[in-house]
Amino acid sequence: MTIGILGLKVGMTQIFDKNGLAISITVIKAGPCIVTQIKNVAENNYDAIQIGFLEKKKNIKKPESGHFKKSRVGVLKFLKEYKVKTKDNFKIGQVINVDLFTPGQLVTVRGKTIGKGFSGLQKRYHFARGPMTHGSKNHRAPGSIGAGTTPGRVFPNKKMSGQKGNEFATVSGLTVMAIDKKENLLLVKGAIPGKFGNFVSIIPSLS
Incomplete structure (x- = not known):
């Protein structure tokens, strides 16, 4: 340098x-x-x-x-x-x-x-939003962040x-x-x- x-x-x-x-x-x-x-x-x-x-x-x-x-x-x-x-x-x-x-x-x-x-996922990482009609309540929610029993934790660096x-x-x-x-x-x-x-x-x- x-x-x-x-x-x-x-x-x-x-x-x-x-x-x-x-x-x-x-x-x-x-x-x-x-x-x-x-x-x-x-x-x-x-x-x-x-x-x-x-x-x-x-x-x-x-x-x-x-x-x-x-x-x-x-x-x-x-x-x-x-x-x-x-x-x-x-x-x-x-x-x-x-x-x-x-x-x-x-x-x-x-x-x-x-x-x-x-900031949320849409603004921070440009994630797609969920359905806006038909009774959907998942508009800007993150959704699943990992499996349940295995591995039983959230991996590091998850968006x-x-x-x-x-x-x-x-x-x-x-x-x-x-x-x-x-x-x-x-x-x-x-x-x-x-x-x-x-x-x-x-x-x-x-x-």
């Missing part, structure tokens, strides 16, 4: 290409991020670069304060590690900006999807009602349309997971 950048989803808009065609894009407030820790095989059994994003001003815990004090950087709200093959090009306190990417480059974006709350959304999702192969270095904005073609203000991680896609 290569080093990436952290950001917040600002929203969606559109731009027009030279042929006048509208292109849907997502605007991401990416960085600036700060290298907060450099891990190595000798101490941590693997090589990785930890970066932080967005200053944290309240509700700072003592372990957090101690961690950032050791790194000699301010307390940051979001932290993420990226495993790297070589860490020679990085140092603690180094700033990572959107100039890490170039227009036309393919990137992978990972974030949490929008939470839909407790049932429950929380929909609010889980990590990854979208690969998104094209970087433009970069605004002054405002630290990354314009990506297409949609990314989550609602506006959602925390995301962006890394270059493997070619």
Whole structure:
């Protein structure tokens, strides 16, 4: 894995290409991020670069304060590690900006999807509903969830009602349309997971 950048989803808009065609894009407030820790095989059994994003001003815990004090950087709200093959090009306190990417480059974006709350089987898994006429009372009921005596239990991962959304999702192969270095904005073609203000991680896609 290569080093990436952290950001917040600002929203969606559109731009027009030279042929006048509208292109849907997502605007991401990416960085600036700060290298907060450099891990190595000798101490941590693997090589990785930890970066932080967005200053944290309240509700700072003592372990957090101690961690950032050791790194000699301010307390940051979001932290993420990226495993790297070589860490020679990085140092603690180094700033990572959107100039890490170039227009036309393919990137992978990972974030949490929008939470839909407790949902039934039709909405959550697109199950077919039951008959709506002739006295049927099985319209949106789940139906049988397993055998009786044998095995006498419900198997794990059975599709049932429950929380929909609010889980990590990854979208690969998104094209970087433009970069605004002054405002630290990354314009990506297409949609990314989550609602506006959602925390995301962006890394270059493997070619």
